[in-house]
Amino acid sequence: MGTLLDEIIEYGGEVFGKEHMETVRECVQCGKCTGSCPSGRITAYRTRKMIQMARMNLREVLSMYELWFCTTCFTCYERCPRGVKVTDIIRTMRNIAVSEGHMSFSHKKVATYVFKTGHAVPIGEPQMKLREGVGLDPMAPTTQKFPEQLEQVREIVRTTGFDKKVGFDWETMKLREELEEGK
Amino acid sequence: MAEKEYAYFLGCITPNRYPGIEAATKKVFKEFGIETKEMIGASCCPAPGVFGSFDLHTWLPIAARNLAIAEEMDLEIYVTCNGCYGSLQEADHLLKHNERLRKKVNEVLGKIGREYKGKTKVNHSIVILHDVIGLDRIKEAVKKPMDDVNVAVHYGCHFLKPSEVRGHGSPERPYILEDLAHAIGAKTPYYKDKLMCCGAGGGVRSFDAPTSLEWTRQKIVNMIEAGCDCIMHPCAFCHLQLDRGQVEMQNLFGIEPKMPVLFATQLIGLAMGFSEKELGLDIHEVKMPEKLLK
Numbered sequence: 001m002g003t004l005l006d007e008i009i010e011y012g013g014e015v016f017g018k019e020h021m022e023t024v025r026e027c028v029q030c031g032k033c034t035g036s037c038p039s040g041r042i043t044a045y046r047t048r049k050m051i052q053m054a055r056m057n058l059r060e061v062l063s064m065y066e067l068w069f070c071t072t073c074f075t076c077y078e079r080c081p082r083g084v085k086v087t088d089i090i091r092t093m094r095n096i097a098v099s100e101g102h103m104s105f106s107h108k109k110v111a112t113y114v115f116k117t118g119h120a121v122p123i124g125e126p127q128m129k130l131r132e133g134v135g136l137d138p139m140a141p142t143t144q145k146f147p148e149q150l151e152q153v154r155e156i157v158r159t160t161g162f163d164k165k166v167g168f169d170w171e172t173m174k175l176r177e178e179l180e181e182g183k
Numbered sequence: 184m185a186e187k188e189y190a191y192f193l194g195c196i197t198p199n200r201y202p203g204i205e206a207a208t209k210k211v212f213k214e215f216g217i218e219t220k221e222m223i224g225a226s227c228c229p230a231p232g233v234f235g236s237f238d239l240h241t242w243l244p245i246a247a248r249n250l251a252i253a254e255e256m257d258l259e260i261y262v263t264c265n266g267c268y269g270s271l272q273e274a275d276h277l278l279k280h281n282e283r284l285r286k287k288v289n290e291v292l293g294k295i296g297r298e299y300k301g302k303t304k305v306n307h308s309i310v311i312l313h314d315v316i317g318l319d320r321i322k323e324a325v326k327k328p329m330d331d332v333n334v335a336v337h338y339g340c341h342f343l344k345p346s347e348v349r350g351h352g353s354p355e356r357p358y359i360l361e362d363l364a365h366a367i368g369a370k371t372p373y374y375k376d377k378l379m380c381c382g383a384g385g386g387v388r389s390f391d392a393p394t395s396l397e398w399t400r401q402k403i404v405n406m407i408e409a410g411c412d413c414i415m416h417p418c419a420f421c422h423l424q425l426d427r428g429q430v431e432m433q434n435l436f437g438i439e440p441k442m443p444v445l446f447a448t449q450l451i452g453l454a455m456g457f458s459e460k461e462l463g464l465d466i467h468e469v470k471m472p473e474k475l476l477k
Contacts, residue, residue, distance in 0.1 A: 015239045017281060038379050039387075042397045069394070072232030072385035074344035075378075078354055087345070094236040103237065106389045110233060114245075118226035120233065121195035131198070134206035134463040140198035141223045149224030152295040153245060159291050162241040 003057040004096075012092035016085070024089050026082040027051050033076035033086050045069035047076050047086060054093060062097040068104065098165055108175050111166045116173060118143025118153045186216035187315065189306070190258040192249060194267040195227050196419040201426075201446075203463015204263050204419055208308055208448040210457060214324065215316045222252050222260075228270035230420075231341065232385035235270070243284075244291040246274035247299040251292060259304040261311055263446065265418035266384070268349075269341030272305040276348050307342060309417045309447050310351070313359045321366040326456035328368035332474065334450070335411035335442070336360045336371050337402070337425070339418040340380050354378070363447055364415055367454035374409035376401065383424035393435055399428040403442050412474055413443040415450045422446055430468045440469045450475075 002010070005024065012021040033047035034040050040047065045066040053061035061067065067090070076086040097103070113120050119142065123131075128138035143150040157163050167176040197204045209219050226245060227234075234242040250271060253260045262268045278285045279301045289298055312321065343354035351359065355378070361371045382388070382398025403425070406414065414425055422444055429440035444467060445453075452462045453475060464471050 012239075015243065015277065015284065038376075038382075038398060043394060068236075068385075068390050069387060070232075070385050071340070071380045071382060071387045071395075071398070072236070073340040073380035074354075075340075075380075078344055078346060091232070091236050091239065095239055098237050104390055107233075107237065107386055110386070110389050111237060114227050114229060114234075119195040119199060120227045120230055121199050123199040127199055127202070130463070130466050131202040133466065134202050134461070136198075136202050136206055140193050140205075141221045141225075142193065142198070143224060143226040146224050149226075152224070152248065152297070153226045155295050156244045156248065156291055157241060159294055160238065160241040160244065162238045165238060 004054055004059055005057065007096060008054055008089060008092050011096060012088060016088050020085050020088065021092070023082070023084045024051065024054065027055065027084050028082060030081065032079055032081060036075045036079050038073060038075070039069045039071060043069040047090070050090060050093065051084070051086065054089070062093065062100055063102050067094060067097060103166065105177060108166050108177065111162070112168060112175060115154060115157060115163065115168055118150045188218045188220060188258055189261045189311070190222050190253040190256050191219045192222055192225055192228070192253070192260045192262050192267055192271060194262065194264045194419060196423050197263050201419060201422055201463065201467070203449060203466055204422065204446040207446065207452045207457070207462040208263050210461065211448045211452050211455065212311070214455065215320060217311065217316070220256060220258060222249070222256070225249050225252055228267040230266045231270040231273060232266075233389070236386055242270070243274055243277070244288050246270050247278060247288045248292060248295070248297055250275055250303055250305075251297045251299050253303040254300050259306055261306045261308045263308050263448075264420055265339040265341040266420045268305065268307045273348055275301070275303070275305055307417060309342070309359055309363065312363055312447065312451070318362055318366045321363065321451065325367050325454045327454050329450070329454055330368045332369045332413065333411045334364045334369040334371050334413060334415045335374055335406035335409070336364060336377065337381065337414050337416040337421060338378060339416060339421040340384060342417050360415060360417065360447065363451065367451055372409045372411060374411065375405040381421040381424040383420055388424060392431065395424070396428055396432050396435060399424055400432055400436055400438065403429065403432070403438070406442055411442070412472065413445055413450070415445055415447055417447050419446070426468045443467070443469050443471050443475065
């Protein structure tokens with residue numbers, strides 16, 4: 001079995017290209033990422049540390065709460081003097097974390113909104129009135145309005161298996177976590 | 184006759200939380216001869232830092248499906264959210280440059296009878312204002328100049344970055360929003376950490392809202408200290424965080440919600456003489472001060 005670093009390069013490489021992901025090897029731990037990071041001022045998220053843990057094959061980085069404090073602002077990505085594609089490496093690490101079952105309940109809920117409506121932020125009755133107030137149709141012509149269109153998004157989710165990663169039960173339209181804990 | 188037609192990719196927050204952004208953009212664009220067509224069956228973009236963090240292999244085909252809808256309309260896209268911009272433009276970029284990836288994504292889309300062909304282009308609405316409509320025509324359309332208004336320009340993140348994909352110059356020295364604010368007569372004071380993120384992205388808002396609001400608190404305080412009267416921004420998601428966030432901040436930190444938040448077309452719309460109600464500004468959490476409405 002390869003190292004975590006190999007896994008990150010392989011996984012991210014399928015989407016961003018291998019060359020893009022190989023930049024992780026160029027990191028010299030200068031810390032410009034951490035110095036530029038707005039999250040690092042507020043939280044315990046340390047970009048440099050995340051990258052180094054990946055390089056040292058320390059898989060516990062995947063279950064760290066801090067991994068989820070990056071807002072993907074891309075400041076480190078822009079400023080890295082070695083051209084390391086930091087934000088895409090972090091996003092890939094999060095993907096691997098999710099594949100291994102490290103996904104917060106609140107994030108699973110966001111995913112279920114897309115499964116249910118096609119929108120991460122769906123519309124409700126009060127917002128329909130707001131739309132009418134500015135002269136718009138109560139519902140925009142999106143997946144939430146047209147069930148056959150929504151079905152296409154659901155089919156994508158089932159095809160890629162993302163529903164299983166999140167633990168979504170299509171019969172009850174709930175997370176398995178919710179069913180088990182009666183949430 | 185319309186000078187140009189675009190497919191408007193709405194995303195989630197614009198149509199479902201702040202329809203004023205949608206109304207303002209359609210109205211302002213129409214004034215300049217730009218027609219908007221609806222994208223039937225579009226979904227969440229889906230958010231690049233959220234779904235891109237969860238599962239890139241699901242994020243990409245959902246984004247590609249949205250692109251395919253515009254391709255079927257034979258139109259270019261415009262957006263009013265940096266998240267939508269980030270997601271759709273990045274997906275389009277990746278798929279245009281990687282044949283193997285395109286084939287893989289089209290295998291998924293084939294199951295729902297769609298295909299990504301790489302025929303559309305993803306535009307941000309503020310670039311249409313700046314480059315297609317142009318500053319001169321905006322200046323000519325101003326009926327109520329914002330001469331005494333100090334605008335806190337907030338760019339958000341995914342409009343400018345990654346700059347190699349976005350192509351709007353250096354993300355350290357952006358100019359598009361400043362140009363637009365100056366065109367309606369406003370001033371754009373520099374404020375501390377002007378280019379900092381709003382704090383909502385990457386799933387941080389849903390993961391830990393109080394922490395994400397600390398970013399927002401810092402930005403709002405810095406804007407107030409620089410004497411700004413309102414925020415002008417290009418992103419529906421930032422809008423939610425900055426506007427709704429001020430109410431949430433009141434409960435968390437005891438700060439009064441008093442910094443009005445306007446999407447670029449809402450502020451320009453005011454200067455063009457549209458009313459507060461027409462632009463949906465009356466449904467924002469932070470109320471508009473007299474100074475902006477007079």
